[in-house]
Amino acid sequence: MSRLAPKATVILEYSSFFNEDPTSRISFLEGLSKDAILFELAYLNYLLKPKNQTQFDHSFETQIKILRYLLxxxxxxxxxxxxxxxxxxxxxxxxxxxxxxxxxxxxxxxxSQEILPIDDFEFENADQWENLFKYILAVNSELIKIGDSSEETLKNPSFENLNPALLPINELSIESNPVFTIYRGFLLIEYFSKVEKYSKKLIQYFKNNYGCLPNEFLQRVQRVLMHESYEDKKFGFCYPSKEIDSFLEALSERTKNKDLYKFIGIRKSPLIKVNDNDYLLSDSVFLVEKCYSQFINDFWFDCLKEGCKDRSEQDKAIEELGGHFGRFFEQYCCGILSRIFKEYRHSIFLTLNQLITPDSKGGSEFSDFYFRYNNKIIVGQIKGGSVNDNSKYGGDIEDLYKLGRDEFFDRFGVDQVYNSVSNLLEKAPLFDKGFPVGKQIHVFPLLVVNEKVFQTALFADVFSDRFEELTKGLINKKVCVKRMLLTHVSDWENSEAYLTESPKRIWGMFDNHFRDKKFVPAFSNTINKLIPSHRRIPYGFAERFLKFLR
Structure with missing residues (x-):
């Protein structure tokens, strides 16, 4: 490859240690209790991301700690x-x-039907622990197969061709801030409760599936995340219940899934019931996402889809649901950006309907948001769409670009950003009366997306390259178009406090982000370098967040 790649992690598998491929993963677990195995797996996953941390622990020290624990x-x-x-x-x-x-x-x-619970089982000897270790290595062997590169990738190993093979692993390294994500979910559910078509169904969905009202669901998820069952923090992932709890039961109901690497069962039910009254938290990130991205998925499959008579009605219902979600997402993102830029003196910030300009159809949005300070201009689009599992986990570029490469980038806003930039000199004076006509301007193209997979290591560079392809024909000595910046909604949640203190910091963030002229990293990398986690809660946010917990 002609450009510098980001740092890589080499996942070791069974053959790395034993010079052969495993014959049967499950055979390593013979004689071990199902509940005991699940307890250890949940604990080890918890070590990589305890509930009181927002970032995963990828350190070599933790790898050694787990290795020592197992062997x-x-x-x-x-x-x-x-x-x-x-x-x-x-x-x-x-x-x-x-x-x-x-x-x-x-x-x-x-x-598994082969592994069963064994009463009063405990790991007693080193061989049992080593068999669990061998099983874990065999799992890695299977995961690596998912990311095997296609012939096209091997012939042309560009970042764009490599990207799909790395997605199944890379997406799992992306954090979800529990506070911001649950709050975003609260606002989303509140938004849907005001949509006449969904208001009654929403209440029915939560009562039927979780035995509680929508707000109670969010509150209980928050309590599970904050709960420590034992003085020993090792057990912060285990929840004993003295009686049947419909909420915990619902979150531990198993869903069969033949494509294990999609994690459909754990995404839908992130708790695992063991014994008669203990619930294990399999993954804190998936529990958090039950309040937002997974909620949309479950609301569709477990409620709305059931009311559709045929495929035609399903398609219409999905389109309507996506439209409502898209409007919520636009409003939510614009709210954050507005709070950031409203105090920036001698500037202008406009969104959505404020950017409608006349055309042959009666009027259309120039962009989703527009910010100008002197001759520096940010032009952006907001996209709430998602990538389905088949495209995400297909492993090659044909699956990712199922409807075609051009269609993929157009769907996620690159073409719209290009159109806004190419029409800037003509359109901007219509809504920005102070636009510096005839003067040198610097344009910062920007995308805000909802799809989490776009936060992985290579997508920002891939999107930037596509934008550069489109803008090659744009030649104007008065307009300096910067590289396009791909951002996720969480990037703005995490930087709101920092930027609200001093909005002009945005230019320094951009400079820092694009300091490598050969590669565009994920924007979250820049935020993590510039903004400590303890400086990410905006003024007044705690009051807004606690409002729904009451």
């Missing part, structure tokens, strides 16, 4: 440690234990 024999530990350290290659960091490893394992074990 009770000093001889086996030292042997595996040597293998692990031999896989440091350049900037690549070797790893055995990944979030995807434990999610796949829990998905497989919960569905």
């Amino acid at each position: 009770k024999s000093d001889l086996h530990f030292k042997s595996c440690f040597r293998v692990l350290t031999t896989h440091f290659v350049g900037l690549a960091i070797p790893a055995i234990f990944h979030r995807g490893t434990f999610l796949f394992a829990m998905e497989e074990v919960t569905q």
Whole structure:
């Protein structure tokens, strides 16, 4: 490849340690109790991201800590440690234990009919622990197959061609801030409750599926995240219940899933019931997403779809649901941006209907938002669309661009940003009376998306390249068009407090982000470098957040 790639993680598999491929993953678990296996897998996944942390722990130290925990024999530990350290290659960091490893394992074990609970079982010897370790390595062997590169990728190993093969693993490294995501979910559900078509169905959906009202559902999820069951924080992922709890039961109801790598079962039910009264938190991120992205999915499949007579009605209902979600998402993002830029003196910030300009159809939006300070202009689009599982986990570029490459980028707003930039000199004076006509201007094209997978390492660069392709024909000495910036809604949630304090910091953030002239990283990387986690809660947010917890 001609450009510098981001740092990579090398996932080690079974053959890395034993010089052969595993014959049967499940056979390693023979003689072990299902509940005990799930308890250990949930605990190990919890070590990678405890509930009181917003970021995953990808450190080599934690890898060693887990390896030491599993291998009770000093001889086996030292042997595996040597293998692990031999896989440091350049900037690549070797790893055995990944979030995807434990999610796949829990998905497989919960569905397995071969592994059964054993009363009063405890891990008693080093061989049992080593078999669990071998099973984990065998899971990695399966996960690596999902990302096997296609012939096209091997012939032309560009970032764009490599990207689809890396998505199944890379997406699992993206965090979801529990506070911002749950609050966003609260506003989304509140929005739907005011849509006449959904208001009654929404209440019915939560009562039928979780035995509570919408707000109670969000509040209970928050309490599960904050709950510590035992003084020993090791058990912060385990929830004992003295009686049948319809909410916990619903969140632990198993869904069969033949494509284990899609994690449909755990995404839908992130708790796992063991024994008669204990519930394990399989993954805190999936629990948080039950309030937002997974809620939309469940509301459709478990409620709205049932009311459709045929495929035609389903298509219409999906389009309507997507339209309502899109309007909510636009309003939500514009609200954040408005709070950031409203105090920027001598500037102008406009959104949505404020940007409608006359045309042959009576009027159309120039862009979703527009910000100008002197001769610096941000032009942006907001896109609430998502990538379906088949495209996301297909592993090659044909699956990702199922409807065609041009259609893919157009659907997610690149063409709209290009059209806004290309028509800027003509259209902007119609709504911006202070537009610097005839003067040199600097344009910052920007996309805000809802799809989480676009936060992975390579998408920002891929989107930027596509925008550059479209703008090659734009030649105007008075207009300096910067590289397009792909952002996720969470990027603006995490930077709102920082930018509201001093909106002019936005230009420094852009400069920092584009300092590498050969590669455009994910915007979250820049935010993580510039803004400490303790400086990300905006003024007044705590009061707004606590309002729905009452």
